[in-house]
Amino acid sequence: MHINWQLRELNLKIVYYGPASSGKTTNLEQVHQRVDPAHRSEMVSLKTYEDRTLFFDFLQLEMGKICGLTPKIQLYTVPGQVRYAGVRKLVLRGADGVVFVADSAPSRARENLVSWHDMVSHLLANNLSLEDTPIVLQCNKQDILGALALSDIKYLLQVREIVCFPAKAIYGEGVLDTLKAITRSVMTKVQRQTATV
């Protein structure tokens, strides 16, 4: 979080994390497509020639004022492929919240688990704890045959209390709900932190 007092802006960083091809970039593309251009930046994507995320995708949203401050929400994705672990750690720097985009295909269960543990270790490497970092779970690709239920994915990741949404991000379903939930969690945390200062 960074507050620019002169411009009265509250800058927040939210990172979409998850295994390769789980739909992190698709989430940002849907946000980019559906948010009024006056309230968002252009989307920046650093991709490989195979159209896979190499470094990160970036998109900034601007909401109406809250208590005199304009929230600017910066959305990032990480590259999901295993070989880019170092990059994922860098993108998590200074994150205020994380959306974990799980792939609901039964065949991707292991990748979800590996990515979750990878996220936990990179949060720790960035001095962020799992307990103190707002995290929302999105179970994407719920439209595929035999998709895992939300409860199955939560059980797999061993997370019971986490806020969780089903999604079909490619159709835009569940994208806004997820974004609202992580923004609420991050802002609530900011509010609690400032109340105790």
Place this chain on the structure above:
Amino acid sequence: MEKSNSEPSIEMPRGLQLSPSQEKLIQRILDRVLVTCPAQFILLAEISGQLISVHGEKGNTDPGALGALVAGDLSASQEMARITGQYQHAQLILREGSDTTTFISEVGEKMVLYMRINKEEPLGWARLMILQACHALLEVISAPAQDVEKLELDLSEEQLNTLIEDGLDSIWHD
């Protein structure tokens, strides 16, 4: 200088909080660099990519996106240096183009400075200006702030949630 392959990861600092007076001092320092260098454009961002300040002619550049990319560029360079055992503090990345030269410099552990100058400007002078600016910026953020403004979100959790819901709904179209 640290040159060991077994060096632990670079410590990742948490968010930077600046007071209004610190923001003004930062603005003054960078305005001065803009004139004395002279630079075309200067951007200061937090190491996480969050924008702190912009100066000069930004043209069509989106400062938010540029801040994210500059921080990413520096992070990648730091990591490259670290894994090859060449990490040094106060790293400076230089890119010479046909018309302009850009510099990306660490400002301590928490900030990154981007500066673009005309190709005709002497590089040594620009580097000296950047170095001085980085020192001055570090002094500003390391001095205790006298006028720390308190962020007051004087709302119930329910009110805050409603504002966020409405705020996002109002910019969203299906």
